[in-house]
Amino acid sequence: YVFTAGNPKWKRNNLTYRILNYTPKMRKADVDEAIRKALSVWSNVTPLTFQRVEDKEADIMISFAYRDHRDNSPFDGPNGQLAHAFQPGEGIGGDVHIDEEEAWTKDGRGYNLFIVVAHELGHSLGLSHSSDPGALMYPAYSYTDPNEFLLPQDDIDGIQAIYGKSNAAVQPTGPITPEACDPNLTFDSITTLRGEIFFFKGRYMLRKHPARTETELNFISLFWPTLPSGIQAAYENIEKDEILLFKEDKYWVVRGYDIAPGYPKPIYRLGFPKTVKRVNAAYSDETTGKTYFFVADRYWRYDEKKKSMDHGYPRKIVSDFGKIGRVDAAFWKDGYVYFFHGTTQFKFDPRAKQIVGQMESISWFNC
């Protein structure tokens, strides 16, 4: 996080805001709600409070503006610059200007007003842009489902460094952006996809292309906006050129690079008993057409051709895969299976039925 130069801050904690006008692209009530929720992002983690006022000057004046709106920072039409805001202070200080020519929405289409206003309010309160790609104060727009939004730890640390901690009994914490070479990095799930490897972690995915040395970090929502964060299991069906992604008792199919229509579907369609509430990990063996699902200390085997679970399952993981413990994530590549348990990775040879290697979880990232 970065403070705005000169460390400007409001001298009071009880601030006021006013909405000067509205965009015709959203219902007034939705604009009000987006702005109210954006303010609560910051009031939830600091002693700050925001009271709405009408018909008088407020600390934070929020308005939709068009091109040159007499603040020496003209907007540039659709896309490009979405909004801007001014650091704490009298007059224009703290004000938020939103580019009227953007496609404002309350969901993943166009630009989500809540996300953008929450970012701009960070400026209104004295924060500058963060270079943490997962931070709300990162300058480039990225969509997160407002219902799943959690203020990242980088932003919490920044705003609390200015205004102090929240008055709540339990201090709020936020997600931390994963770093590929963090030795403590663990994964929610892993899958291959057309020769690449995708490592899922929270709302992020680390993407490793065999021909590129560096690892790319993206939000899952950048590619698949309708997918939730926290994907718990994933595998690639190479023959059908699709990947299946699991969370709780549902699963999605991504065909090629697009989410197939009609998903999510219940995992019970695959033959799991109702006692199974979630899948921890999965991999599919391209040579046998069998897919393995890991749940707690047991695993099921699914026949991709018959489209049904094989008989005689579940079986104990330890009896067939050895001492790999609970499986967080797994993937199959070039005849070997890679099991991830915390920060440990096991290389398993399914033909010899034995573990043939043990590495760190981050061994794929050329650290």
Place this chain on the structure above:
Amino acid sequence: FPVAPETEDEGKTPQLVESYLQNFYDLQRGSHPHLRSHGENRLVAKLKEMQSFFGLQVTGKPDADTLEMMKKPRCGVPDIGQ
């Protein structure tokens, strides 16, 4: 997935780069990026600053990753300076 910048955009690259650096990295307007001043070209220096900020490879050149970042919708507040 994601689609690489359109090649027909290349004619606009210098303008995109210069205005981005003017808007967000305090590149003085009217500077003469094509004249090599003492030491490094200011535009190259600003480009490196932007690449460093975004965790891109610091090449000082408007490579594909850098242009892709410059084309992303974003906040109008500068990343450095006022």
